[in-house]
Amino acid sequence: MLELDQLVMDFSGFKAVNGCTFRVEEGSITGLIGPNGAGKTTLFNLIAGALQPTSGTIRFLGEDVTPLASHQLFHKGLVRTFQIPHEFHKLTALENLMMVPPAQPGESLLSNWFSWGRVKSTEVDVEKKAYETLEFLELTHIAHQRAGNLSGGQKKLLELGRTMMTSAKLVLLDEPAAGVNRTLLRKLESKIELLNKERGYTFILIEHDMEMIEKLCDPVVCMAEGKVLIQGDFQTVRSNPQVLEAYLGETTGDAA
Ligand SMILES: Nc1ncnc2c1ncn2[C@@H]1O[C@H](COP(=O)(O)OP(=O)(O)OP(=O)(O)O)[C@@H](O)[C@H]1O
Ligand SMILES: [Mg+2]
Structure with a gap:
């Protein structure tokens, strides 16, 4: 459904995304993990057309969509949510x-x-x-x-709701669990699962909550320093020494 080939995003000499290549299969919930600053959100910005890559290509449903802007991708069914919810707070x-x-x-x-x-x-x-x-x-x-x-969790659910108002095919979720209490978190998980199984949404899910990744995602892609370290099922990725090292190298260590 989505093919990323050698994507690079260079911010004045700093490559936040540095040669990212992977595919997302239709019908999957693909997990995207990696330590803080690995380049996950930047990669979402590239996929969703909020940023233009310095080099590399993005294919969506067989079409080269690299030069397209967010609103054009939105009309094709590629929708994203934000790490920090973007609600209209007075509405x-x-x-x-x-x-x-x-x-x-x-x-x-x-x-x-x-x-x-x-x-x-x-x-x-x-x-x-x-x-x-x-x-x-x-x-x-x-x-x-x-x-x-609304509470943080309710805002996150509302973000998910925004994607349901569109004819979304591929939904990019950036840390849907962040700031969500345990009860709402379980609800959020089950809603994502339902949308995937019953409504045919494909998801890419960035998350630091490893329980959620384990429960929902196959495959899991781990990024570090702008590159894909490894892709595989949760257990394979989790036990990979390079992945452990990447997480231990960061200060928060919340996912190791
Ligand atoms: N517009 C920008 N200009 C310069 N550097 C940027 C820009 N956006 C992101 N970066 C840098 O790129 C790196 C990757 O950031 P990004 O937000 O993609 O990481 P992330 O994997 O989403 O991290 P987190 O898990 O903390 O959300 C960071 O070092 C960040 O400071
Ligand atoms: Mg991020």
């Missing part, structure tokens, strides 16, 4: 979800003027979908709360 949870679908007819002044009926019916559809999404995430009780007042 309610429901409104946040309703903001997501691109190219709503209501966005254009002309179509507002000429086809009010169509705009209204799309709005009703979007609201229905937003409610269904909140139901799926068991968040209906916070539908009308301002997103800025």
Whole structure:
């Protein structure tokens, strides 16, 4: 589904991503792990079109998408969430979800003027979908709360909800478990699993929570210093001496 070939991201001489090559199979939940500063988020920024790679190529569903920008990839079904949630904090949870679908007819002044009926019916559809999404995430009780007042975990669930408002095929999740309490964490895991198994979403999941990686991900790709160290099943990656060394070399050591 996704093929990365020798991707490099050079920030004025510092290569945050330094020759990354791997594939993501359709239907998988591919884990992306590695110590702090390994280049995982930068790699997501490249895949999602937020950054242009210095060199290398990205193929998505057989097409070279290297030069495409985020909104173009979004329309092709490649969607990402952020390590720090990007909610509109003054809008309610429901409104946040309703903001997501691109190219709503209501966005254009002309179509507002000429086809009010169509705009209204799309709005009703979007609201229905937003409610269904909140139901799926068991968040209906916070539908009308301002997103800025939600807990860290609820914001993370809402981020996942935003991807469900689109026709996503490949979803990039950047540390969905960070700051989420244990109860919400289990819920988040089961929702990701459901979306994968029942709705056919493919995921790439960056996470420092190794329990979550073990539970959900196969294969697991481990990055260090901008490169892929190893790819394989969780146990193979976990017991690899280079992986252990990469984690021991960092100060937090939260995943070793
Ligand atoms: N825009 C930028 N300009 C310069 N350096 C950057 C930029 N973005 C990231 N970096 C550097 O690139 C390296 C990789 O950062 P990145 O955020 O991709 O790591 P990460 O693997 O996501 O880490 P973490 O697990 O802490 O989130 C870091 O040393 C970071 O400081
Ligand atoms: Mg990161």
